[in-house]
Amino acid sequence: MITLRDIHKQYPGANGGVHALRGVTVEVKRGEIFGVIGKSGAGKSTLIRCINMLERPTSGEVIVDGQNLTSFSEQQLREARKGIGMIFQHFNLLSSRTVFGNVAFPLELAGKSKAEIAAEVIPFLELVGLADKKDQYPSQLSGGQKQRVGIARALASRPKVLLCDEATSALDPKTTKSILELLKDINRRLGLTIVLITHEMHVIKEICDRVAVIEDGKIIEQGSVLEIFTKPQMTTTREFISSIVNHDLPDIFTGTVFSATSGPDSNLILRLSFIGHSAEEPIIASMIRRFNVDASILYGNIDHIQQTPFGTLIVELSGDQAGIQNALNYLRARELGIEVIGYVARNTRAVG
DSSP states (O other): EEEEEEEEEEEOOOOGGGGEEEEEEEEEEOOOOEEOOOOTTSSSHHHHHHHTTTSSOOOEEEETTTTTTGOOHHHHHHHHHEEEEEEETTOOOTSSSSSEEEEHHHHHHHOOOHHHHHHHHHHHHHHHGGGGGGOGGGGSHHHHHHHHHHHHHHTTOSSSSSEETTTTSSOOHHHHHHHHHHHHHHHHHHHEEEEESSSSSHHHHHHSSSEEETTTTTEEEEEEEHHHHSSOOOOOHHHHHHHSSSSSSOGGTTTTTOSSSSSTTTTHHHEEEEEEGGGOOOHHHHHHHTTTOOOEEEEEEEETTTTEEEEEEEEEEEEEHHHHHHHHHHHSSOOOOOEEEEEEETTOOOTO
């Protein structure tokens, strides 16, 4: 649905200007919710504005629904943008217009009659839960209600793509959750392709199918949300994820000396990552019964990414070395993520 090919965006200025995007290549599938996450100044706002050509790339191609927008004239772009809705962090509503009037505005610009406008605006206000607020003004609305008006306005032209520029950053957590649920419902009902940018990993976790991580104008990592959460490769990605799931060793291990090799009197410390069905299976209990080893759970947590469970356990395996090795081989054959943290002397134990 959306393909960005080797996008560069450079703003002129002293000392070579600012290189906001550096060879960005991203593909967004039809009907998915795709997230772009990055810190302030990483280039994510420039990236999303390149999709609807509010920012024209210095080089590269932007293809939306089979159309190469980088080859379009300004007149052609105005027509193409009717198929690309956008909502903003600060709502951008017209204070002098009612809720109805704000949603009707793009339809008026398109030359629709009053009857046509009424027939289209009311269903969208019902969709976002604001039909009873149609005669109120933005100053009379809460932040969440204003964003719902912004969403209805973006949908009024019946776009195929909806761009969300930090759409929940100005909202409290409860309101953020309701807006994310609304976007997910719209995606499901209308088959709308949604691209959202954010600096909040919980937003990505709650709503997105896939995510790209941007840093210094480059995409440093991308994949399914489940892959990125459970197997982050880059430091910046791990920093974002740590706000929700901490991949660092817990403080209880401070001062523990780990050896890289086993000895006759050492215990093995493992970090196990469980994903999907493996999070629900009694793998540890089965391992203990099969290989005559003891397993002490030193740390653990479990969470869900949308409907998929995932979790982390840090375990200490003790027993004879053959049994520990067989247990490790057994775990490696399962659908788990396994990290050998190291070995500790048996009379020391990892937690003292």
